[in-house]
Amino acid sequence: MGRRVDYGEEMKILTAAEMGAADKRSVEAGVPIGELMASAGEAVARFCLRQYPLAARVMVLCGKGNNGGDGFVAARVLAGEGVGVRVLLLGAEEDVKGEAATALAELKEATSDEIVEELFEGAEGLEEGLVELLGEADLLLDAVVGTGFKPPLRGLPLVVRATLEAVSVPVVAVDLPSGWDADSMAETVAGAFRADAVVTFTAPKLAHVFGHLTSAIFGPVVVAEIGSPEAAVVSQTNLHWGGAAKSIAEKPRGINSNKGKFGHVLLVGGSYGTSGAPSMASLAALRAGAGLVTAAVPHCIVEAVGRITPELMVRGLKQAPAPRSGEDWGVASPLNLANECLEELMKGIKVLAIGPGLSQKPGAPEFARGMVRKTSVPVVIDADALNAFAGETELLKAAAAEGRPVVLTPHPGEMGRLAGLTVPEVEADRIGLARRFATEHGVTLVLKGWRTLIAHPDGRIAVNTTGNPAMAKGGSGDILTGIVAAMVAQFPDRVAEAVEAAVYLHGLAGDFAAQAMDEHTVLATDTLAHLSDAFRYRVADEDGFVWVAGLRPPVKSVVE
Numbered sequence: 001m002g003r004r005v006d007y008g009e010e011m012k013i014l015t016a017a018e019m020g021a022a023d024k025r026s027v028e029a030g031v032p033i034g035e036l037m038a039s040a041g042e043a044v045a046r047f048c049l050r051q052y053p054l055a056a057r058v059m060v061l062c063g064k065g066n067n068g069g070d071g072f073v074a075a076r077v078l079a080g081e082g083v084g085v086r087v088l089l090l091g092a093e094e095d096v097k098g099e100a101a102t103a104l105a106e107l108k109e110a111t112s113d114e115i116v117e118e119l120f121e122g123a124e125g126l127e128e129g130l131v132e133l134l135g136e137a138d139l140l141l142d143a144v145v146g147t148g149f150k151p152p153l154r155g156l157p158l159v160v161r162a163t164l165e166a167v168s169v170p171v172v173a174v175d176l177p178s179g180w181d182a183d184s185m186a187e188t189v190a191g192a193f194r195a196d197a198v199v200t201f202t203a204p205k206l207a208h209v210f211g212h213l214t215s216a217i218f219g220p221v222v223v224a225e226i227g228s229p230e231a232a233v234v235s236q237t238n239l240h241w242g243g244a245a246k247s248i249a250e251k252p253r254g255i256n257s258n259k260g261k262f263g264h265v266l267l268v269g270g271s272y273g274t275s276g277a278p279s280m281a282s283l284a285a286l287r288a289g290a291g292l293v294t295a296a297v298p299h300c301i302v303e304a305v306g307r308i309t310p311e312l313m314v315r316g317l318k319q320a321p322a323p324r325s326g327e328d329w330g331v332a333s334p335l336n337l338a339n340e341c342l343e344e345l346m347k348g349i350k351v352l353a354i355g356p357g358l359s360q361k362p363g364a365p366e367f368a369r370g371m372v373r374k375t376s377v378p379v380v381i382d383a384d385a386l387n388a389f390a391g392e393t394e395l396l397k398a399a400a401a402e403g404r405p406v407v408l409t410p411h412p413g414e415m416g417r418l419a420g421l422t423v424p425e426v427e428a429d430r431i432g433l434a435r436r437f438a439t440e441h442g443v444t445l446v447l448k449g450w451r452t453l454i455a456h457p458d459g460r461i462a463v464n465t466t467g468n469p470a471m472a473k474g475g476s477g478d479i480l481t482g483i484v485a486a487m488v489a490q491f492p493d494r495v496a497e498a499v500e501a502a503v504y505l506h507g508l509a510g511d512f513a514a515q516a517m518d519e520h521t522v523l524a525t526d527t528l529a530h531l532s533d534a535f536r537y538r539v540a541d542e543d544g545f546v547w548v549a550g551l552r553p554p555v556k557s558v559v560e
């Protein structure tokens with residue numbers, strides 16, 4: 001095994017071509033393909049031994065290319081561990097070339113000639129025979145095609161895919177589920193092999209991270225280090241894996257600590273009828289470790305917000321009258337921007353988080369813009385406060401130009417309003433748009449959704465790999481805002497990592513909640529109830545696998 005990858009490290013996300021280039025550079029740097037293949041196959045075998053310790057009969061499905069080569073190595077290692085292994089080669093042995101041929105020869109030398117069976121297209125009774133063969137196994141390894149696959153799937157692999165559907169044996173995919181385009185970011189992938197877990201190598205490819213197939217896989221998607229030198233791994237899309245920043249969440253609080261060390265968050269938001277949003281955001285800020293949290297909300301909801309938890313301090317904001325009727329409609333007024341009010345409000349505050357439940361009624365947007373303009377602390381802008389800057393994003397740029405962190409947390413609708421685009425336009429180029437907006441305005445942009453992106457002012461983009469559809473519910477965003485604010489308050493000098501860690505922890509807490517409950521029934525506040533699990537979770541495991549997706553499930557028994 002090569003260098004152990006730890007979750008505290010950066011991990012790049014690659015296209016298939018970039019992975020090919022990485023392999024080429026690795027070879028140039030003196031690491032031969034055969035060595036990479038040996039490490040890859042060994043990693044797959046180790047993964048199987050650990051995740052499926054009771055699998056006594058393992059069937060390895062191998063293609064004729066290097067993906068199949070990984071399969072031959074895995075088969076040899078598993079056999080060496082006493083596992084009953086059979087290899088089904090999709091084609092003739094004589095068509096296996098290069099390093100894969102070497103791996104095949106080594107397999108046969110270490111075991112026996114009978115271990116490998118050749119399959120041929122059109123052979124009589126092929127499908128029925130395959131269903132029977134596959135059904136006898138405790139575990140299947142899919143080493144049919146990997147990054148060398150060009151869609152659509154043809155020939156024998158097509159037959160094998162169909163027979164896989166007819167048996168219920170778990171499948172571990174080598175590098176990628178066969179038939180899965182490594183560069184696909186598509187919502188649905190027609191024609192890929194089914195898989196229960198995936199072991200990929202060196203770095204996740206786009207499909208491992210963005211491909212919606214990931215969410216359909218029960219087991220984990222892990223990355224194994226196989227010895228590619230770090231300098232060989234280059235990502236032109238400049239994407240990295242957001243989980244890396246979790247290390248800061250694990251930083252213990254110093255023994256000689258006091259609440260002053262962990263920052264005072266001011267959460268500004270709420271309006272008549274939306275006391276829940278600032279309440280949840282404030283509670284989340286407390287739970288995520290802020291030293292102190294004050295919520296500033298319109299007077300009419302002070303009591304309601306205060307009830308969320310006694311640790312929260314609450315202040316009342318003056319309320320704006322409706323323009324024509326003069327009726328008090330329970331939204332924050334620009335009168336709160338008067339110097340003496342603001343001074344009082346901002347005393348000791350380390351981070352301002354503004355927006356949850358604020359309302360877009362006249363008065364509130366002006367108040368939000370004024371708060372950002374007239375304060376000097378790091379600011380987290382969400383929800384209606386983001387809408388207040390639609391068409392006026394120059395003001396955000398000006399705030400960031402003062403040298404203080406400006407963090408925006410839009411969902412695609414809010415992003416669209418900010419950037420003057422429709423939601424489909426936002427979704428069509430999330431990466432490009434997030435990068436442009438963040439660099440042009442000098443802000444940290446958290447573009448929420450499936451695989452939330454964190455775009456930094458310098459153009460770097462982290463992709464979050466936690467979270468699930470249980471979180472697609474009202475209140476999720478408010479909770480995230482609170483966690484982001486708390487992390488920035490605790491790590492004011494490491495804002496980029498603080499924001500990435502916040503997004504990561506929030507999604508992970510949601511993953512724990514969905515596991516403990518059901519993805520239909522989880523509420524945003526249930527997510528918060530699992531934040532401790534998220535803080536305590538360690539991604540890198542003792543075997544050096546790095547988990548791209550999927551909570552580490554209990555080691556699974558396949559022989560009930």
Ligand SMILES: NC(=O)C1=CN([C@@H]2O[C@H](COP(=O)(O)OP(=O)(O)OC[C@H]3O[C@@H](n4cnc5c(N)ncnc54)[C@H](O)[C@@H]3O)[C@@H](O)[C@H]2O)[C@@H](O)CC1
Nearest residue numbers: 023036037065066067145146147148149150152153154175
């Ligand atoms: N290049 C390297 O340095 C390393 C590559 N490794 C493995 O090698 C894989 C890539 O190997 P290759 O480039 O040989 O390619 P693959 O083995 O992924 O695919 C090539 C094989 O797939 C078949 N194929 C391609 N498209 C198909 C289609 N549409 N329908 C049916 N069959 C199709 C080809 O006929 C050929 O037999 C990786 O996924 C990884 O598993 C690892 O061994 C580590 C080192």
Ligand SMILES: [K+]
Nearest residue numbers: 142145176178
């Ligand atoms: K595969």
